[in-house]
Amino acid sequence: MVTARYKSFFTPLLNPLARVVSRLGIHPTAITVTGLLLVFASCLFVVWTKNLLVFCGLVTLAVSFDALDGAVARVSGRVTKFGAYLDAVCDRYAEAAVLVSVALVTGYWVLSVVVLVGSLLTSYAKARTAMEVRVENEEWPDVMERTERCVVLVVGLAASQVVAWRPGGRDLYWWTLLVLAVLTHATVLQRVARARRLIRLRS
Numbered sequence: 001m002v003t004a005r006y007k008s009f010f011t012p013l014l015n016p017l018a019r020v021v022s023r024l025g026i027h028p029t030a031i032t033v034t035g036l037l038l039v040f041a042s043c044l045f046v047v048w049t050k051n052l053l054v055f056c057g058l059v060t061l062a063v064s065f066d067a068l069d070g071a072v073a074r075v076s077g078r079v080t081k082f083g084a085y086l087d088a089v090c091d092r093y094a095e096a097a098v099l100v101s102v103a104l105v106t107g108y109w110v111l112s113v114v115v116l117v118g119s120l121l122t123s124y125a126k127a128r129t130a131m132e133v134r135v136e137n138e139e140w141p142d143v144m145e146r147t148e149r150c151v152v153l154v155v156g157l158a159a160s161q162v163v164a165w166r167p168g169g170r171d172l173y174w175w176t177l178l179v180l181a182v183l184t185h186a187t188v189l190q191r192v193a194r195a196r197r198l199i200r201l202r203s
Contacts, residue, residue, distance in 0.1 A: 018071035028073035032087050035065025039094040043101035050105050052173075056158040059098060063150055066091065088123070091146055095119055102157065102173075111177035118184025119149060125191035132195075133202035142190050144183040152180060 039062045046055035073079045103112035129135055156176025
């Protein structure tokens, strides 16, 4: 929802940096792959060190590449369908790696798997609809898109490391995962309902 509504506001802020990167001759695909590799490196770091707070900072830096690659593609005239496809695939790998690595450290496997399934189905629900009828990105302003999931996950994880409050005997990250589990699957249902309407209108 935030992604769809405020993308036009944040995009111009990235353009100056994107132009600099473009002049250096760095291809958008290289940025996409580098961002994914940084996420993997961050995940290996947290599994090895168990330092979740530093991990939050590293992941935030790595995920910023997800916004930069698109901006570089636009200012350099290198926007391609394969680039968008690769970006989406890398996003799924990155999200899965983060959830699995943190589950290895915290032991919150059940909730992590539920969130991961909801995240993957949220993306699949849109992609599968596009196989049936024409859809536009602006038509999917849903509750828990990838940007929202990443922000909530990182903030909740960081808060659990600096705030001692444990409502119900659970730390704040456990509650973050619970909220994400509910909202990601609510988003899946939201997208299924929208898909049903769009398919009926456009078939």
